[in-house]
Amino acid sequence: MPDLTPDEFRSLGHLFVDAVADARAGIERHPVRDAVAPGTVRARFAREAGEDPEPLAAFPSLVEAVTGDADTRWQHPGFHAFFPANASLTSLLGELLSGGAGAQGMLWSTSPACTEVEQAVTDQLARALGLDETFTHDGGGGGSIQDSASSAALVALTAALHRAAPDPATGWRARGVTGAERVYVTAETHSSLAKAVRVAGLGAGGLRSVACSPGTRAMDPAALAAMLADDVAAGLVPVLVCATVGTTSTGASDPVAEVVAAAAPHGAWVHVDAAWAGVAALCPEHRWVLGGVNPAPDAGGVDSFCTDAHKWLLTAFDASLLWVRDATALPAALSITPPYLRDAHSDSGAVVDFRDWQVPLGRRFRALKLWAVLHGQGLSGLRAHLRGHVALAAELAERVRAHDGLELACDPVLSLVCLRASAGDAATTALLERANGDGRVLLTGTEVAGHPVVRVAFGGVATGPEHLEILWDVLSA
Amino acid sequence: MPDLTPDEFRSLGHLFVDAVADARAGIERHPVRDAVAPGTVRARFAREAGEDPEPLAAFPSLVEAVTGDADTRWQHPGFHAFFPANASLTSLLGELLSGGAGAQGMLWSTSPACTEVEQAVTDQLARALGLDETFTHDGGGGGSIQDSASSAALVALTAALHRAAPDPATGWRARGVTGAERVYVTAETHSSLAKAVRVAGLGAGGLRSVACSPGTRAMDPAALAAMLADDVAAGLVPVLVCATVGTTSTGASDPVAEVVAAAAPHGAWVHVDAAWAGVAALCPEHRWVLGGVNPAPDAGGVDSFCTDAHKWLLTAFDASLLWVRDATALPAALSITPPYLRDAHSDSGAVVDFRDWQVPLGRRFRALKLWAVLHGQGLSGLRAHLRGHVALAAELAERVRAHDGLELACDPVLSLVCLRASAGDAATTALLERANGDGRVLLTGTEVAGHPVVRVAFGGVATGPEHLEILWDVLSA
Numbered sequence: 001m002p003d004l005t006p007d008e009f010r011s012l013g014h015l016f017v018d019a020v021a022d023a024r025a026g027i028e029r030h031p032v033r034d035a036v037a038p039g040t041v042r043a044r045f046a047r048e049a050g051e052d053p054e055p056l057a058a059f060p061s062l063v064e065a066v067t068g069d070a071d072t073r074w075q076h077p078g079f080h081a082f083f084p085a086n087a088s089l090t091s092l093l094g095e096l097l098s099g100g101a102g103a104q105g106m107l108w109s110t111s112p113a114c115t116e117v118e119q120a121v122t123d124q125l126a127r128a129l130g131l132d133e134t135f136t137h138d139g140g141g142g143g144s145i146q147d148s149a150s151s152a153a154l155v156a157l158t159a160a161l162h163r164a165a166p167d168p169a170t171g172w173r174a175r176g177v178t179g180a181e182r183v184y185v186t187a188e189t190h191s192s193l194a195k196a197v198r199v200a201g202l203g204a205g206g207l208r209s210v211a212c213s214p215g216t217r218a219m220d221p222a223a224l225a226a227m228l229a230d231d232v233a234a235g236l237v238p239v240l241v242c243a244t245v246g247t248t249s250t251g252a253s254d255p256v257a258e259v260v261a262a263a264a265p266h267g268a269w270v271h272v273d274a275a276w277a278g279v280a281a282l283c284p285e286h287r288w289v290l291g292g293v294n295p296a297p298d299a300g301g302v303d304s305f306c307t308d309a310h311k312w313l314l315t316a317f318d319a320s321l322l323w324v325r326d327a328t329a330l331p332a333a334l335s336i337t338p339p340y341l342r343d344a345h346s347d348s349g350a351v352v353d354f355r356d357w358q359v360p361l362g363r364r365f366r367a368l369k370l371w372a373v374l375h376g377q378g379l380s381g382l383r384a385h386l387r388g389h390v391a392l393a394a395e396l397a398e399r400v401r402a403h404d405g406l407e408l409a410c411d412p413v414l415s416l417v418c419l420r421a422s423a424g425d426a427a428t429t430a431l432l433e434r435a436n437g438d439g440r441v442l443l444t445g446t447e448v449a450g451h452p453v454v455r456v457a458f459g460g461v462a463t464g465p466e467h468l469e470i471l472w473d474v475l476s477a
Numbered sequence: 478m479p480d481l482t483p484d485e486f487r488s489l490g491h492l493f494v495d496a497v498a499d500a501r502a503g504i505e506r507h508p509v510r511d512a513v514a515p516g517t518v519r520a521r522f523a524r525e526a527g528e529d530p531e532p533l534a535a536f537p538s539l540v541e542a543v544t545g546d547a548d549t550r551w552q553h554p555g556f557h558a559f560f561p562a563n564a565s566l567t568s569l570l571g572e573l574l575s576g577g578a579g580a581q582g583m584l585w586s587t588s589p590a591c592t593e594v595e596q597a598v599t600d601q602l603a604r605a606l607g608l609d610e611t612f613t614h615d616g617g618g619g620g621s622i623q624d625s626a627s628s629a630a631l632v633a634l635t636a637a638l639h640r641a642a643p644d645p646a647t648g649w650r651a652r653g654v655t656g657a658e659r660v661y662v663t664a665e666t667h668s669s670l671a672k673a674v675r676v677a678g679l680g681a682g683g684l685r686s687v688a689c690s691p692g693t694r695a696m697d698p699a700a701l702a703a704m705l706a707d708d709v710a711a712g713l714v715p716v717l718v719c720a721t722v723g724t725t726s727t728g729a730s731d732p733v734a735e736v737v738a739a740a741a742p743h744g745a746w747v748h749v750d751a752a753w754a755g756v757a758a759l760c761p762e763h764r765w766v767l768g769g770v771n772p773a774p775d776a777g778g779v780d781s782f783c784t785d786a787h788k789w790l791l792t793a794f795d796a797s798l799l800w801v802r803d804a805t806a807l808p809a810a811l812s813i814t815p816p817y818l819r820d821a822h823s824d825s826g827a828v829v830d831f832r833d834w835q836v837p838l839g840r841r842f843r844a845l846k847l848w849a850v851l852h853g854q855g856l857s858g859l860r861a862h863l864r865g866h867v868a869l870a871a872e873l874a875e876r877v878r879a880h881d882g883l884e885l886a887c888d889p890v891l892s893l894v895c896l897r898a899s900a901g902d903a904a905t906t907a908l909l910e911r912a913n914g915d916g917r918v919l920l921t922g923t924e925v926a927g928h929p930v931v932r933v934a935f936g937g938v939a940t941g942p943e944h945l946e947i948l949w950d951v952l953s954a
Contacts, residue, residue: 087579102564176680201678203653
């Protein structure tokens with residue numbers, strides 16, 4: 001057959017593993033980001049694919065020749081841009097087994113292992129994070145691994161639209177959106193919510209921007225309550241409120257408990273986007289990130305909670321964790337079953353078919369890489385990883401405070417530091433350009449109150465104290 | 478840091494590669510699908526994740542202990558169910574490098590390599606398939622790798638909704654859907670289209686089922702034309718027509734050229750879902766699958782074309798290929814740019830940011846596994862792979878025709894054979910159950926004209942002539 005034999009894979013696989021190990025070991029010999037002109041990589045490809053097989057042993061060096069001087073290195077320990085995506089070598093081992101299994105877990109029956117390992121590890125993680133038992137599969141809700149927080153937001157919105165329809169059995173599914181549905185965010189909410197609102201057919205007009213409390217970048221619950229009341233009075237239908245824990249720009253957090261209290265009278269779905277910050281709840285001292293997420297006596301909790309294992313929890317992209325407190329909510333909105341997907345186990349209701357928790361039908365065995373991380377690092381290792389980066393951020397913030405030419409744009413949050421040049425906007429912009437020109441670090445900018453800010457997000461899998469020294473060398477020069 | 482060192486990864490990686498090789502080499506010692514009760518795998522997990530790191534060297538045997546007697550083996554050569562997802566060992570080598578790089582290609586600038594390799598290989602593949610140059614990035618359109626044909630359908634619909642809005646700059650994006658939008662499929666179209674219509678907010682009422690031509694399972698273009706005219710007269714807006722090449726149930730194909738001709742007067746987007754069959758266009762003798770896809774003189778072509786590399790093109794899930802003929806169509810519908818995603822290269826317009834071609838923001842370097850397949854097998858190897866399975870289907874069909882107790886439910890298409898018991902529906906259902914009870918093969922059923930049918934889909938990466946003999950032994954017993 002036109003594939004490798006297992007023995008050919010064995011010897012080539014060793015070569016490729018070595019190539020990965022060598023690349024990671026030598027990554028600091030390269031700049032974080034190469035200066036490359038658009039089209040450079042494409043121009044190295046032939047117009048037509050080759051007719052004949054070429055030796056795979058040469059593939060790693062071919063890839064290096066084509067891309068090695070023309071890329072942005074997300075696994076470089078000087079990568080402090082966006083939020084790092086820490087593809088730990090531990091998680092790659094799990095990914096390898098996942099590829100070997102080649103399972104496709106659209107239905108329980110198409111891979112009981114893929115489905116149930118995902119249920120088990122998301123239940124374990126929910127408990128380790130301190131999520132209420134109602135977020136577990138054991139407790140009537142459950143977690144799933146999505147490709148990204150963007151997709152998690154879209155399916156949460158889909159479930160919310162279904163729940164908000166006057167007759168959920170026929171309303172939204174049969175009729176579609178009416179134009180009256182509204183989704184509530186702030187100017188600091190991640191753009192994926194606006195994208196989800198657009199994809200879901202609501203249009204930009206379906207997105208309502210709630211004011212932040214004065215002097216903060218956090219949703220003002222009184223403003224939310226007022227906007228909800230006004231909208232309902234105007235005949236509009238509040239469908240979903242997104243509360244962010246740890247915004248992308250500055251790490252700000254909306255007051256989740258107050259958001260829940262404001263949303264509850266209107267039956268709006270509350271989705272918590274804690275894509276970056278949520279995993280910090282593994283550490284007791286950072287468990288404040290869950291404030292208001294769990295149901296309190298005499299108050300509802302949130303309906304869905306999302307945090308990314310692929311940002312800061314040592315798990316290679318993609319592995320966005322979405323928990324819901326009602327295991328029927330996503331299938332109610334998303335399930336469609338043609339004859340070729342009919343299945344006795346599905347019909348029994350005794351199993352979860354994760355195809356009904358997402359837009360795609362097919363799905364990889366992503367839980368294996370997460371399980372490998374839990375197994376190989378243990379919760380203690382994960383906490384050490386998170387704490388290491390939080391300590392770097394605290395140390396950087398302290399140095400910035402003590403530096404004449406730099407200042408904090410806001411207090412650091414967990415592993416995120418936002419800073420600027422004391423000399424003003426032009427100096428801040430110049431600082432960002434100079435830092436990125438150095439080659440040893442990569443940072444991204446954002447805006448706070450219309451002014452440029454430099455973000456430093458610690459989170460790389462190999463980022464340690466020595467990389468803070470390099471960064472400080474660059475920033476304080 | 479709490480991860481493996483490169484050297485630890487090196488030695489563990491060799492172990493894990495060996496585990497994958499051993500599992501593939503020994504897969505036929507297992508049944509394709511274990512008889513397993515729901516909850517079996519979950520019950521083997523502790524309630525809480527462990528505090529301490531455990532040796533990763535023991536992880537492969539742990540995974541085997543937990544899942545080894547409780548799974549469905551998609552890479553078993555007797556897997557002829559659904560459409561096989563052929564996770565070639567060749568593609569896993571590419572996936573390994575992709576994990577090692579850990580790139581996140583949301584923007585061109587966040588990974589020029591991820592972006593441009595994807596452009597280059599989808600351009601090469603477009604040419605190898607015989608797609609018109611307007612489907613390439615070089616030619617003003619372009620390909621992208623989506624996670625699944627379901628997601629490809631959703632983004633195509635999103636682009637179509639945007640294009641159909643009276644003022645595309647503000648219409649759909651600002652206002653959302655109106656309820657007048659209609660999408661056209663047949664009863665044989667994959668359920669992912671119905672799901673996309675629902676997610677996009679159109680509701681089930683937005684989906685119109687066009688009749689098939691008498692005696693076929695292919696869309697009747699006259700019926701489509703009449704339905705479009707009626708709908709337009711009624712004030713409805715035809716947004717998208719989906720033509721399927723190779724339906725999931727039986728491999729039927731809609732007449733694409735006639736569908737295009739009917740849709741053109743109304744400006745409806747034509748999406749071709751060739752998720753399974755499209756890759757067969759690599760072989761000249763199967764290039765009929767592209768009939769009507771390319772633009773003809775005095776006629777438009779289709780707007781988007783989707784085929785899955787992860788079904789039958791030796792590439793591990795997920796790798797669904799979506800080509801569009803207008804590179805601006807998807808970004809026009811999907812692009813949203815907050816300050817933290819602003820980028821000089823993006824603003825220049827000289828690059829493609831693939832985040833704007835999909836729902837998720839982040840994306841893996843999936844093109845590496847596809848490139849590894851093209852490199853390691855060459856087009857000649859891919860053709861041999863496809864032809865091998867088509868030959869198996871032809872041989873099976875011949876045996877069924879000659880057998881007293883079996884008959885074809887329809888003519889075989891490429892590598893798909895639909896058969897039934899001559900004794901009637903009950904015997905067909907019993908045949909499927911008996912075959913799957915044997916353990917050496919796995920088949921799925923569907924319905925044709927309300928009657929049960931047994932599907933045999935050849936496509937496994939290791940499925941060869943000897944597996945036809947096993948299958949025949951089971952079916953003809």
